[in-house]
Amino acid sequence: xxxxAKQLDFRDALLLALTTxxxxxxxxxxxxxxxxxxxxxxxxxxxLWLNFAIAILITLIxxxxxxxxxxxxxxxxxxxxxxxxxx
Numbered sequence: 001x002x003x004x005a006k007q008l009d010f011r012d013a014l015l016l017a018l019t020t021x022x023x024x025x026x027x028x029x030x031x032x033x034x035x036x037x038x039x040x041x042x043x044x045x046x047x048l049w050l051n052f053a054i055a056i057l058i059t060l061i062x063x064x065x066x067x068x069x070x071x072x073x074x075x076x077x078x079x080x081x082x083x084x085x086x087x
Contacts, residue, residue, distance in 0.1 A: 029055040
């Protein structure tokens with residue numbers, strides 16, 4: 001395996017790890033909102049709209065971060081693939 005191929009593997013792994021971490025954060029916020037919704041349907045909760053607003057905000061931030069990560073990493077990966085010698 002060439003050095004360029006190893007760098008591509010590392011970048012792909014790093015991109016996957018960062019995307020997974022952001023997605024997990026989004027999921028945890030939605031979990032709280034959904035749990036509060038259920039508690040609301042079976043009364044006894046406060047500030048339900050606040051949890052949903054936070055979940056939506058965190059989702060939007062996460063999507064922007066993931067989009068930015070792909071923009072940051074993908075062009076470099078595609079250039080590196082083009083410059084790699086064929087085996």
